[in-house]
Amino acid sequence: MDKIINSPYNINAVARVDSDNIVHNHIYHYCPIGRVDDNNFIYDNNNNVVGRVDDDGIVHNHSINNSPIGKVLENGFVIKENALVGRVDGDNLLLAGAAYLLLIQGNR
Structure with a gap:
């Protein structure tokens, strides 16, 4: 089953993680843009670790000194700098694809 990452206020998919964790x-139709491993580490297309989601839902950006940049809440909403930036629709609310949404958000 595909995991869909939605914007917080509607049902339009902005990204997804497929069954192979790709x-x-x-938005940009640059597919694929990365992958997620079983430990919620996020890799870019060059196989570089760019971030991760820890067990508490904290999103870390490995490009900026492993800094926390947001959080995936228990209800699936994703926050960055105290603002809603997305929503995870799927079985795994700590899905690292939500972190990827945070990591790419500055490029919109």
């Missing part, structure tokens, strides 16, 4: 970006 991240697809629906």
Whole structure:
């Protein structure tokens, strides 16, 4: 089953993680844009670790000194700098694809 990452206020998919943990970006149609491993580490297309989601839902950006940049809440909403930036729709609310949404958000 595909995991869909939605914007917080509607049902339009902006990205998804497929059953092989490959991240697809629906905004730019640069697919695939990365992948997620079983430990919620996020890799870019060059196989570099760019971030992760820890067990508490904290999103870390490995490009900026492993800094926390947001959080995936228990209800699936994703926050960054105290603002809603997305929503995870799927079985795994700590899905690292939500972190990828945070990591690419500055490029919109």
